[in-house]
Amino acid sequence: MLPRLIAAPSFVALTLAAACAQAxxxxxxxxxxxxxxxxxxRNLTxxxxxxxxxxxxxxxxxxxALAxxxxxxxxxxxxxxRDELSEAEIRAxxxxxxxxxxxxSSSENRATRPQPTETVPSELHAFKIETVADHLSTPWGLAFLPDGRLLFTEKSGELRIVERGGVLSDPIRGTPAVRDSGQGGLLDVAVHPHYAENGWIYLAYSDPATRDGEAVSLTTIVRGKIRDGAWVGQQTIWRAPLEFYRPGGGVHFGCRIVFDRDGYLFFSHGERGRQDDAQNVKLPNGKIHRLHDDGRIPEDNPFAKQPGAFPSIWCYGNRNPQGLAFEPGTGVLWETEHGPRGGDELNIIRRGANYGWPVITYGMNYNGTPITAITAKDGMEQPVTHWTPSIAVCGIDFYTGDAFPRWKGNLLVTALAQQELRRVVIEGGKVTHQEILLKDLGRVRDVQTGPDGAIYVALNQPDRIVRLVPAK
Ligand code: HEC
Structure with a gap:
């Protein structure tokens, strides 16, 4: 018996270490x-x-190398x-x-600076920041009408217009009721590519519903027209059956809407805080969807013929995608999605592809615990780039204007937590350079090139819309 007893301590130590790694x-x-x-x-110095x-x-x-x-x-x-930390913890x-x-620092609330009134220098163009509308309530999505008027949403449920002289309209009457709670509310607005002929405007919002007495919600897409300050002729474009709704409020609704050159509508849907749902094509959350402009399912959608699958799904494994933009010239669809703590992603979206969440990620949980050891896997897409630590990447747009000629074709990227507007240079599907244009002026939620070539930016806290114009 003795030899066994003597061997015991190291055996115990080993099992303890192994148990620790899984505890x-x-x-x-x-x-x-x-x-x-x-x-x-203490400070890593x-x-x-x-x-x-x-x-x-x-x-x-x-x-x-660090790992x-x-x-x-x-x-x-x-x-x-290796005996104290699991592979996932080493990644964390x-x-x-x-x-x-x-x-x-994840708990940090960044300070916000006053908006500069003087010229802001940058690598290629000096610019000024002009306020377009302020005293708003969480401006969320921006979209231009062909006549140059700017439509925008406020998360609390209002759709409003900045008229051409800069006058701010009252909220459009009769827009759908939304559940403004947590990250949900009135989300994106988009204009039909043939708006001039048909007048259709699209809205994404968290649809308030009740199931067995419980308040539930899910992202929904509708379209309607604006007539005499009122929302009229509404049609539902995409709404999941009630069984797929999730408890009201909460996180990760997505949602951006874009149209491709052929007029297909793409929209992004967050996983609603249920990370494993993103891998399940029978569920609508954690996906990017593709529809005809009237909501019909395109027959060539990748899962349209798979029994039980959600037929509108275009790709899956997405955590909380809040940026979508088609690249001019190539027609490639780019997407940004919030990672957890670390691992915010810039992706090229491909038909039927799996973007890996939560099987692979460059991030960890908010509380500093790991999610997974692996950042790559066969059959799962790699991001074009990722931001670790997270910047809380949000809306994106390719700059297509003439006012800043040397920025043409660059991807403008917004960030909430790190309060940034970035200019990302993309060449042949790769990121070759990044520059921070705005920093610490508030949480940056969306960006659009204006018909005047100015860059329009939706800022939160303080809630306003500004534009970048060239300095004389
Ligand atoms: C007993 C002291 C000691 C402890 C404890 C220790 N380290 Fe180290 N670490 C060192 C030394 C010394 C080196 C430099 C080794 C060399 O010269 O090559 C080093 C190197 C490293 C490096 C590589 C640095 C480089 O320049 O390439 C990393 C990363 C690192 N440690 C991380 C950690 C982490 C994380 C922990 C805790 C989980 C840890 N270390 C615990 C002493 C320590």
Whole structure:
């Protein structure tokens, strides 16, 4: 018996370590404080071990290089953590280090600066920021009518117009009731490509309903026309059966609406906080959908003939896509989607493809616990780029105007939490450069090129619409 007893301690230690790795999820930031800070410093700036904040990497700067040192350690310098940390936790530790390097803290409420009145310099064009409309209530979606008037939604349920002289209309009467709760409310607005002939305007919103006495909601798409300040002739374009609705309020509704050159309507639908739903093509949430402009299902949709599948689905595995834009010239559909904590994505959307959420992601949970160790898998799309730490990526638009000639064709990208408007240069389907044009002027929710070539931006907190115009 004795030899077995002697062997026991190391056996116990091993099982304990293995059990630890699978035990209750841990906040990786706390794990750092308890197990790494004594050598790398509380603020990651170094001590016995090197700083993890500077740009001097002994073992390489990539995610894989960091993960390898954390897992395997360095002989005579640092013990590896392969027995203490699961692979998913090692991935979370890499995200944590990236966040700290970017000066990011998930609980941080960024300060907002006053809007500059003077000229703002940038790499290629100096610009001024002009207020188009203010004292609004969470402006959400922007869309221009062919005559140059600007339609916009407010999350609380109002659809309004900025007339050509800059006058702000009253809310359009008779728009659908919405459930303005959590991230839901009145969401996007889009104008039919042949609006001049047919007058159709599309709205996306969280549809308020009741099921077994419980308040539930889901994103719905309708179209209607504006006549004498009123919303008339409404038709439902897409509405899921009640069984698919989720408890009211809550998170991840999507929702952007865009039309392609052939007039098909695409809209994005968040997974409503039920991450596994994104992989299930029998459920509408966590997907991008494609319809005819009147709501009919195109016969060549990828799942149209699959029994039980939601026939409007164009692609799946999307977490909370809030940006959609067709690239001029190529007709390629680009999408931005909110990752969890880390892993905000820019994707090229392809028919029938799986974007991987939550099987693969570059992010971790908000509470610092891991989601998964893997960032890539066969049969799942990789983002063109990802933002880790998260910027809370939102609406996008390709710049098509003439006012800023050197920005033509660039993708304008908005960000809520990090309060940014970015100019993203895309060449041959790749991101080659990024510049932050606006920073800390409020949460940036949507962007559109105006017919005048100015760049129109919906800002929240404070709630307003501004435009970027060239400085003289
Ligand atoms: C006993 C001290 C000690 C502890 C504890 C420790 N490290 Fe280290 N770490 C070091 C030293 C020393 C090095 C440099 C090794 C070398 O010179 O190659 C290092 C290197 C690294 C590197 C690579 C740095 C580079 O420049 O390439 C990373 C990343 C890292 N540690 C992360 C961690 C994390 C995360 C933890 C906790 C889970 C941790 N370390 C715990 C001492 C420590």
């Amino acid at each position: 209750a999820p841990r906040d990786i930031g706390k794990f750092y404080a308890q197990n790494c800070a004594q050598c790398h410093g 170094g001590g016995v071990g090197p700083s993890l904040m500077d740009d001097q990497w002994i073992h390489g700067s990539g995610d894989d 390898k040192v954390i897992r395997d350690g360095v002989p005579d310098a640092m013990d590896g953590f 530790m890499v995200v944590f280090i990236r966040e700290r390097r970017a000066g990011f």
